Amino acid sequence: MKKDKEKEQKQEEQNRILLQGNEACVRGALMAGCRFYAGYPITPATEITEVMARELPKVGGVFIQMEDEIASLGAVIGASLAGAKSMTATSGPGFSLMQEHIGYACMAEVPCVVVDVMRAGPSTGLPTQPSQGDVMQARWGTHGDHSIVVLSPSSVYEFFELTIQAFNLSERYRMPTILLADQIVAHMREGIVLPSKEDIEIEDRPQPTVPPEWHIPYGDPGTGVPPMPAFGEGYRYHVTGLHHDLRGYPTTRKEEVESLMRRLFSKISNDLERLQWFDSFYTEDAVITVIAYGCVARAGMQAVKEARAKGLKVGLLKLKVLWPFMRRTVTTILDSSQKVLVPEMNVGHISREVKRVNQGNCEILTLNKIDGTPITPAEILETLEEVYP
């Protein structure tokens, strides 16, 4: 037995490879079945475009560099409608340009994955410096009301893993899924072991089970997510960014509009339980809990361990899903901790949400940095020591 385990471990070690976060993202995408990528170079997401250019043709996929980011997401949505799992990657300025099409994909219910590797903003900002300044934009950047799923990795392996999950969720819900990485996670390299394809669960968009004449393109099969046949498979239907009826035809009828909006929101709001993705460390008896995500969660982890070593009862909640905000998970922490510290490389995005769901029982503290440098374990530790009751 012991030998087996040793062997396994040895095996694992031999499979450990050094990958950059952006490369890991591409590996995840390919494993999830991504076969179309359209993109436009931008620091610090460019490697995703470059590695896709190299890898996609090898698996029979299509890579295209478009004229800009608007075109990139347009092409991605088109390819997805034709049946291909599709993705693009960018950073802040390009992400801003993609907002109209993100809303389109929400409305037309087209699965796709958009990676935003966050650099310091606003505007052109600091192209090579890390930030978490796009968290609210990922939720609210496009006009009009919609729901959206946003994931954020804190390590190279998580970037790989969450890319797969981003595809899965986008297929499951028929909506764009956004991956918010930060420049540190995107550019650093770590030794990781990629799982084999068999160990990974892949989801595909629901397919109609009835013949074309019976298929109602935007009907609710109960899950809120209508089956989605690809263009060219006999199910001819209409896709539009206008409010539409069950067949996809434009409507302004209040009842139809309302029922469409209700269904669109239901896809996520009915599934919140399944979207509580987090890691927690030492939270059971924590007096103060650090809530963090992305590279800041890594600093948080180290700070928490050191604080524990000093006898401080502190814990860490690492969020992997940023949107929908994990109210349930966070509420549990708010109930059990005296204080919560939310360190972020922005002026306080997730901390706003924590405050919103807080019922006043817990003290919410923030630690924000927007100078283009990462939050360090020392900074978090110092704050923890300062505010420790």
Add this chain to the structure above:
Amino acid sequence: MKKDKEKEQKQEEQNRILLQGNEACVRGALMAGCRFYAGYPITPATEITEVMARELPKVGGVFIQMEDEIASLGAVIGASLAGAKSMTATSGPGFSLMQEHIGYACMAEVPCVVVDVMRAGPSTGLPTQPSQGDVMQARWGTHGDHSIVVLSPSSVYEFFELTIQAFNLSERYRMPTILLADQIVAHMREGIVLPSKEDIEIEDRPQPTVPPEWHIPYGDPGTGVPPMPAFGEGYRYHVTGLHHDLRGYPTTRKEEVESLMRRLFSKISNDLERLQWFDSFYTEDAVITVIAYGCVARAGMQAVKEARAKGLKVGLLKLKVLWPFMRRTVTTILDSSQKVLVPEMNVGHISREVKRVNQGNCEILTLNKIDGTPITPAEILETLEEVYP
């Protein structure tokens, strides 16, 4: 005396003219000194573009229809740098496209006014139907952290008035100011009396008081707002969307970045007191207060009057500034009312903020409608009656 007043009133009545909201916006802009407009047609903001095309040449200004919304805001920023008070107007899809340049104007500190006449979204949505779905986008739509001022009118006169104020604030703070109107306020006509130019206070961007050699383009004169000479007036300086030092030259130095960001935020955060713009009705003894803005505030007003007629102690707080969120004003209401009702033509944008600043003392209720139809007085009244303690 009485006669004088009568005469005055008579005079006023004679000056009362029927104006569409969008027209009133143009009148306000011209009175505020707007001399450059670049835009691209889109329902329901098109009339602003059309009326500008007609009126600007008459006052020696320049109107240009650009190839798209990105170009429109680019031209507006350029014109502002050359010294002209400048503006553009659009609706959701165009507003999404403008996000990159909104961030640029924040970073480069270029005064300008962006009008977003909200229609129902997401995506192409319902082009002719009203909505308040872009409230969060106006705050968070561009990448990276920044602060911004967003105003929202509830009547034709307010659209006129707040357009003037939008120019004033954008000049005062050297940042883009956003006017969020809804389709109803933009398209309806009301009889209003325009004040004469002398009765209106106009603010202009601060000008340097020192000769060019001594001028420090991005230095803090104490107000957080550096003087802004126009291009071509002898003060040659560099403007960029990158983080920059006091001269405007790109920097990645942590200290310089931080001090720039601090100053940018300070412009608003130091002036919050002055940005509490609201009307309140019957709030002193209100058990329930309705907090509303835009056309919904009008429904709220009627509902509140009718409820009062029925003996219900309810009040209305009408917000004119949406961002920065009027925490102080709202907190006062949260302290004095048992319940607060926030009716919105979206899934709940401002109500999130109300919840965030609430210390748990007050019950926050929402009334949301996203079917493209306006919230009616009856709907608000009904809710008030239902939840009245």
Add this chain to the structure above:
Amino acid sequence: MRETSHLVHKYLRPTMRFPHIWCPGCGIGIFMHALIRIIDRIGYSKDDVVLVSGIGCSGRLPVYVDFNTLHTTHGRALTFATGIKLAKPRLKVITIMGDGDGVSIGGNHLIHAARRNVEIASFIINNQVYGMTGGQCSPTTPYGARTTSSPYGNPEAAFDVSRLVEAAGATFVGRTTVYHTTLLDRLIEKALTKNGFAMVEVIAQCVTYAGRWLGLASPAEMMAWQRDNSVTVEKAKELNETELAGKTIIGVLADRERPTYNEECTKLRTQELKV
């Protein structure tokens, strides 16, 4: 009542409301009829045809016809179409764009699609105005024309769309009016069967807004204008500059061959993969 056009009934969606949304006499309907006619003549399976449009009056076309239809965002039809064609090369991808849609906000995608040579048959319904939003200037509105956004006359020169797209590298470029029915049919057929990016500029009347600067009231007058102000490429060669002034040259303006993007992709995947 006896059935009317058997042909269109085969392609129109019975679930849609007719008559269609366009104003009486609008040229878009004439183009739509021709498109259906040619698709039928070529014999594509409905399942294999994808119709992609942007936003505008012309953008409302796809919803009426029983293909795979996609109504995208303003100006971006070609980007979606590119994704579709690359992801599923066997589909026949067609885009319908307005002059504002395809040449103002969407001008960049137009020239890049032409350069890239993705096999898309694209049609620009050039009514020289923004119809959908109420008659503003477009990049093809004639100089001096009064529109709702140029009340004192349009200060800008118009694009020669076909020339621009030709210069951008399109393998097929044609121009016609909806009056010229035979040419319309011929160009649609050539564009649909072209192995490469094809663009046809279809001059069509916006009776509601574009009639104004021509001083023309009725659809028939506008079509007569199309008839009287066009010369064929062939004829144009015989005319001098003064004779050509103010005339629109119609016909096949470019027709040439080079590998499509899909063909290049296949090459990448097969021959040249050994880096």
Add this chain to the structure above:
Amino acid sequence: MRETSHLVHKYLRPTMRFPHIWCPGCGIGIFMHALIRIIDRIGYSKDDVVLVSGIGCSGRLPVYVDFNTLHTTHGRALTFATGIKLAKPRLKVITIMGDGDGVSIGGNHLIHAARRNVEIASFIINNQVYGMTGGQCSPTTPYGARTTSSPYGNPEAAFDVSRLVEAAGATFVGRTTVYHTTLLDRLIEKALTKNGFAMVEVIAQCVTYAGRWLGLASPAEMMAWQRDNSVTVEKAKELNETELAGKTIIGVLADRERPTYNEECTKLRTQELKV
């Protein structure tokens, strides 16, 4: 040490760090030197010159020179420049764009600025690659070239930028390389003094990334390639197609007159205001 170039010292910002940011031998610096030389020769007041750039290596140019300088967003320099020129017509507005900047993401603004004829002197530093982001394909990268985003060869054809801008209606179009110093000077001067929209395509070496597909290592080799692969418009007329294959035609490619947008604006304000 004795002072070096008196001329540039008059225009460079002493507050900036030198040597500049560009790689050793990068062609952008050669263009910048020429631009300063010509501005000095024409004798503009520094206060009246506005230099507007987008994002890219070339976009870093304005910060070094003591004019009114504006570093905008990627691809949008011309939109800002349009606003400046219209709001203050007495300014001399100049844009500097890269080939990705000006022709990929910014291609639409380029053709519309040309059509609109706003009096802007625009320079596209065509190094046939995305320099700033690390050597990806641009719309002017030659077909088949291996770049960081086309590891198996570029599947797309390149734009003829000058031809495109000419077809879009620019009143002045010229092309040169940085090797051809006399022509470079002449075209810059013509563009700056043109009453209308002028575009000069400046072929410049990106030594770090674009040398690769030419198999050329050094800046000097790249400039020798510019020398050996260009023919002047005048000479080109004497050559047949085979002789011209692979050659870049340099010189004045278009030079014509029509009213500028500013002139049209004045007309609107004065003569034609009585609706």
Add this chain to the structure above:
Amino acid sequence: MKNARSSARKNSRYEIRIAGSGGQGIVLAGIMLAEAAILDGRYVAQSENYGPEARGGNSISEVIVSDEEIDYPQAVELDVLVALTQEACVRNLPAMKEGGLVIVDSSLVRWVPWDKVARLPFQQIAANTGERRAINMAALGAVASLCSIVSSASLVKVMAKRLPASKVEANRLAFNEALQATDKLKDSLTSLKPKDQFEI
């Protein structure tokens, strides 16, 4: 609910909607009504609605007139509906206040499932003036006669201002004709019983 809606009305508040199809001058009629009410010293709020099918589709213009400032600027319950097409009539009846008045063109609208209806031949009146498009002004004539909210003097003033000089005369004629024709049956109207309808 019904209760709430009804009570949501001020006494001086008066809501009128003109509905028809594109090209009938609906929007202009609403604007002119609003301007006339302003001349009469009243508060007004006017809005229109044309859905996505601007062209030839349904068109609505509504005017709220009041002696006090107007809180809610959209119609809640119509005091008066002027309908110039059959579809417009049927579509807008649900918005009527109980006891409200429906004014229709007698030849364009045949079926009016409402209690209190005034049928007038606007189309014909307009045609008689030689200006067929004056149908909207004819409708305003009936409004001026039947509704106290606006004076015909003010409406005539506004006409002179808003219409092209060459068309003013014919439009005023249509307006007056309709006004007089309606005046004639004013009395019969006030005594109308439910389900009564009258026509001239």
Add this chain to the structure above:
Amino acid sequence: MKNARSSARKNSRYEIRIAGSGGQGIVLAGIMLAEAAILDGRYVAQSENYGPEARGGNSISEVIVSDEEIDYPQAVELDVLVALTQEACVRNLPAMKEGGLVIVDSSLVRWVPWDKVARLPFQQIAANTGERRAINMAALGAVASLCSIVSSASLVKVMAKRLPASKVEANRLAFNEALQATDKLKDSLTSLKPKDQFEI
């Protein structure tokens, strides 16, 4: 503060930064170091930083090696700094851990205001192999000799994988030369007193 930083270290955690200018192969050296550590069964996190002036400007590559999973993946306090230009040296000294080791090229870096410094002629060693660009591999030789975190066997393996076949030999040579040269003064190094510096 200083306290907090120091305590923020695990025992097995080892931080090394290679700094120089663009073109010196800094990034590649970091990657190879990280890959070698992986072969040795360790956890690694590697990152690089080149500011906006990628071209010819300052370049940094840092590797964190540990026997446990690495929490914070950025350097906090350097155990080792390898500096290949004077500027890189001075700029990065503030990031050093007290008692840490600075390795520099003896001809490119003259002034090293630090206690514990190893000066080796990497440039020259590389030049001797005929492959002037092997300076980064020479530096890795010194690292292999002085730091326990990575085995030279693994480094050699990685070299064979990462470098173009034609260049492997020269690079390995440079690596070995530097390794041996450094080995020679290893002992003197451990006995260094503050302010002592040594050179070969």
Add this chain to the structure above:
Amino acid sequence: MKRVDIYRGWCKRCGICIAFCPKHVLEADKDGFPTVKDLEQCSGCKLCEIRCPDFAIVVSKDEEG
């Protein structure tokens, strides 16, 4: 014998078919709808059908005729 069918439900009375019939077969009725004035003259060229923006006119051989 030709047949020219006009589908009034779809016809928007634009007048295009009438204006461009080379044989002047069509005319407007009092409501503006096209009607067949002179079927004899019809050449069956289908131009009216082809140019109708509303698919409201169909020219065919009368099967029964």
Add this chain to the structure above:
Amino acid sequence: MKRVDIYRGWCKRCGICIAFCPKHVLEADKDGFPTVKDLEQCSGCKLCEIRCPDFAIVVSKDEEG
């Protein structure tokens, strides 16, 4: 007499000036910096100055010469 000044602080040793001097006046020193090999030959054409991307070379008439 001409002067050719090379400003080492700015020169990036790209070699352009050396490669294209028509008179072969310049050569690289051991560090790669251009130096004047043969001033006599210099025609004062300024091509080296004009083509230097870094403004690091200046050709002038030597005032004192």
